Amino acid sequence: MLIRLLGPVELERADQTSAVRPPQAALALAALAWEVGRVVPVETLLTRIWGERIPSGARNTLYTIITHLRHDVLGDDGDVLRKLGGYLLDVDESAVDLSRFRRLTGRAAAVPDPRELLDEALALWRGDPLTGLPGEWAERARRRLREERKEIVLRWARSVTVADPGAAVAALSPLAEEHPLDELVAVALIEALHASGRTAEALTCFAGVRHTLAEELGVEPGTALRRVHRMLLRNGEVAEAERPVPAQLPVQLGCFVGRRAELEELAAAGAVCVISGPPGVGKSSLALRWAHLHRDRFPGGQLYAGLGALDSAGARTVLPRFLGALGVPESQVPSGVEAQTGLYRSLVSDRRVLVMLDDVRGADQVAPLLATAPGSLTVITSRSELPSLSVTVGASLLHLDVLSREDARDLLAARVGPARLAAESEAANLIIDRCGRLPLALAIVAARMVRRSDLPLAEIAADLEGAETDLEPFADTDPAIDLRAVFARSYRDLDEEAARLFRHLGAQAGPHFSLSAAASLAALPVERTRKLVDHLDRANLVDLSTHGRLRLHDLLGAYAAEQARAADGRTVRRSATRRLLDHYLQSACAASAVCYPHREHVTPDPPVPGVAVERFAGRAEALRWYAAESVALPAVVSEAAEAGLDRHAWQLAWGFGEFMQRRGHWEEILRVEAVVLGAAERLGDRVAQAGSHSRLARAHAGLGHDQEAVGDFDQAIELHRDLGEPVLEAHLHLGLTVPVSRVRPGEELGHALRALELFEAGGDTIGTARALNNAGWWRAQLGAYDQALTDCSHAQRILADLGYAQGEGHAWDSIAYVLDAMGDHPRAVAGYERAAELFQECDDLRPAGQTLVRLGETHMAAGDTAAALDAWKRAVECYDAVGDTAAEAVRARCAALGRP
CATH class of the missing domain: 3.40.50.300 (P-loop containing nucleotide triphosphate hydrolases)
Structure with missing residues (x-):
């Protein structure tokens, strides 16, 4: 693991880099890593994160941030230890890039040839240090680190000027722009330019620095600058001899954009x-x-x-x-x-x-x-x-990657005119998407747009969408501008094993693949697959830029799929699909066991030979896998159903279900379950049907479709009742209480008590405690606060003893709600804080956000506006992390108080 401060605050693990979020967590990690191995006092941490005006509640927030760093950021690679008066980042100094940088530069000062050590030190920089972090401490740290880097670049440039003056010029030129008044930088750049044979540029550089010094400071150049100027004048510039000067560059494109x-x-x-x-x-x-x-x-x-x-x-x-x-x-x-x-x-x-x-x-x-x-x-x-x-x-x-959307639009505008694009902006966007922002594809379509200026862009976009094959619109008799021919030149250079993997990748659904998924497609060991993927990456036929995952550009994927249909038989393609689906299913079940150990589990059939299954070292790793793979779930489930693997379809939906629900991916769940329900009905599997109705109900409830939610809950309950599954039926009664409160008010407590009865009959202790808490919540809605507090407190003790953090978080939220209603604001605040902490520990950020909203309301009722704002801002961070639009309403509350 490497903690990066010399650029954006990030963590690097096994060549995969992830940003540390939110900004307060990044600031806290940076503040601790700045003094790695030493205790940072709490007051120092608070000042570094919030500045001199530390808000009330900051200590509680700091505790939440430290918990987040321990469990979600560092994981098994390090810890933040609580010491007397402060916190200590418990990692080796070599795990922080800043410490490595300073150690390398210190060693470089003691050797005759420091180039290799300085090269290694400067390679650690990834941009402006602590990029984007707010606050006075971060800005002071940035200024100090920029100065440190400037000194090291100067040392490095002086060490390489004789051997490689071009490299010295490349390093010093941006430094001179950043420090236009630094004469030492100017001297080093002028010497490097002269050593590169660019004496005229060196003289121009001297003149520019002299002018800047006069304009900005009213002074003449110092001794060192005057010395190097005299040297330039003595040597002069050697004129080119009288010999032919070739000028062979081809004509450039007249409509080059961007880049x-x-x-x-x-x-x-x-x-x-x-x-x-x-x-x-x-x-x-x-x-x-x-x-x-x-x-x-x-x-x-x-x-x-x-x-x-x-x-x-x-x-x-x-x-x-x-x-x-x-x-x-x-x-x-x-x-x-x-x-x-x-x-x-x-x-x-x-x-x-x-x-x-x-x-x-x-x-x-x-x-x-x-x-x-x-x-x-x-x-x-x-x-x-x-x-x-x-x-x-x-x-x-x-x-070089594909164009940005803005540059792609500019390219089309340069060919066909901005007015035509502006008149049909939506159609232009469709064309850009269909071309995948690939310049050659855009140029081919633009040429057609120019030839057929009478055609509306909407018609051209419709032709692109309706083409018989994805590559048909980009065909041409000239192989230089025929997309298939251009792709074929790269494809023909592959050996057979790499070409086969390329074909398999193109023939499958999904925006990207992990290395294990690619290994499953190819039925090869992971290490052998890694070498093939590196080969494809070097050939620029796949992209490995997304945290070690590989993806194909849409049009390259279409080409690969064509080659798969031409070269691989139907049986070969079906076998690859089966292996990939087995990989997703087995990996999802493994991730569910790590992330949600208290959940009822399904047992899939054993995978076919050749399948590589993901193994997770801990919860954070499994959650990262879920987050990366869940975007492909609708396509993967549809692929399973189309392949006749209906059991895979519903079990895949189950494997991802808890993660998708906790992240609030309601629309995606509806798309998935529309396919899964059909698969379950074809199988005649009433358990699978009931599970699909249950997930549909929760998605509808999450979207506020209460009538649809109640309908699906009712169907799921009926199926489980017929199957004699009291525990599964009990879960549904619990889920039904919220939407039924808006459709059939007055039934909520009855459903909670029915769930309690069924959980007790099924011997499910966790379910019993959850139902008890649910019943307490609905009793509180009826004003029966004493009984509600008794029920919820009893539930909390059971769930704490069982170590079920998510359920205990809900119990504390209910307890705090009841205490607030009874007028006990201090204990309510403590209960809400504990609930939010538990939710964040188990990555259940939507209920964490809801709890923090209620915490803010409690603070407001007590007249503490600053604490309320702090709670609501933390709620916004939770909602933003899962893409919940509820964040906007909370932002509006903050803005109404004059603190956006």
Whole structure:
């Protein structure tokens, strides 16, 4: 585990990085990690999180934050220990990037060649330290860390200026922009520019710094700056010799849009930069755009070669062309590649040239063609990442993804005119979505839009949606702009095992896959699958950017599915689907056992051979898996039903059911259960039917569809009654009490007491306690507070003894409600705080939010507005975490008090 402060506050585990949320938790973790291994006093923590104006209730909130850090953030990798007067982050110092950074820079100061240690230290930085964290302490810490980084960048740049001045320039240029009045930074940049052969730029840099010093401070440059200026004037700039200056760049696109960050990254690249990305993403367009914008940087000329149609020995074809462009007569070109390479390198060693190598298939194609002299740049575009060039020549690696929605819209507007897009904005959005924001797909459709200016965009969008295949609208007789042909070039380079996995991934539903899911599809060991996935990732046919999960672009997925239908028989595809469904089902049951141990469990059939099942080290890990996979559940359940695996369909819905309900994914549950109910009816499985009606009822209740909820509860109760399942029927009576209060008021207590009777008959102690608490709640609604308090308190003791945190949280919430109604506000506050703590411990954030809303109301009734606002803000955080729109109403309450 690595706690990252040098950028956004994040946790890194096994190459998977997750943000620490909410901001208060990130501040608390940063404040503790800043002094890892030392006790941080409570008052210091409070000041670092809230500043000088600490709100009332902050200590209770701090306790909640610490609990969140222990259980949900650190998990088994560390702890926050309560010590006398404060808290201590109990992890090794090496688990904090800031501590690593300071240790590495300290060691670097004691060695003759510090470059490797400083490289490792600076690689720990991921952006502005403590990115986005509010408050005075965070800002002070940021300022201090920026200064520390500036000093280390300077040390690093001085250590590499002789060996690699281009790298020093790339590191110092943004530093000089950030610190325009720092003369030491300016001196280092000017020296690096001069060492790179860019003396004219160095002189311009000096003039700019001199002007800034005069304008801002009214002073002349200091001794060091004057010294380096005299050195520049003595040496002067060596003029280019009278020799041919090649200008081979192809014409750039006239409607290039966006890519500002990528253009800036190219500008900061070293001697070699590799632009990689999936087919059709616009790698060549980006490279050409940058090259044309910066031609003046390369007075020695610009060389260009397209290598896509050449084999691995492509340099044999390109070198003679390059030598001719550099002024070597054909008769004087050596015959062997080695001799040609030597002559080429000699010719470009003393001139600043730009070399663009387009559509490179492998690193061996380009090794003889690289121009790495100071001031020169080789830009390579490739469908593969070519990581070996990063190792051998220090190449910068720039990965290109699809366009942002805004840039995709700008691209269409540049081709067809903004007025036409604005007139049919919704249709334009549909076209952008159908193209998956892939530049080549957008350009193909835009060309059609230009040719058929008489067609409404809505008709073009409808044609895209109604196409016989997903790739049909992007077909063309010219293979350069036919999407299948473009994809095929990458696909043909795969070995058979990687190609087979690619086909399996495209043939399955779901937005992304875990490594274990991919292994199940391929019926391969996880480690072997990992190597194949890395191969597909390097070929940019899958994307591994989402926390170690792999996904395919929609159009690449469509291509993979076409290849699967063409290459794999129906039996092969059905077997892969069965393995994937077994993976999801077995993993969901394992996650449910970890997260919800008190829940009734189902026993699925054993998985077929070749299935990899997720194993979870703890609750936090299982919840992360649920969160990632639940987005695919509707598609996965539909796939199970379509494959005739109805038992998988209803058991999958059960496996995810508790998680989906606690997160309030009501619409998704309705979509899933519409499929599951049909599957259960086909099976004639009345238990499965009852379970589906139960989940439908709870989803309808969550959405406020009370009539539908009561109807589904009634059907589920009837089914369980016929089956002689008193405990399952009892659960339904408990769930029915809330919606029935709005449809058939007066029946609530009766259902709670019936649930109590059934739980007792079935010997379910937890259920009995929950029903007792439910009955107490409804007695409180009738004003029977003494009996209500007795029932709820009895339930709380039972649930605490059993260790059932969620149920105990509801009991404390009920107790606090009754105490508040009886006028005992202090005890009510304590009860609500305990309820919220228990809910947050078990990741049940929606009821935590509801409890905190009631806590705020209790504070308001007692006249403590500040405490009420604090409770409501915590409620908003809980609602936001699960995407509950109830957050808006609570925000409105805060705003009404003048504290949004």
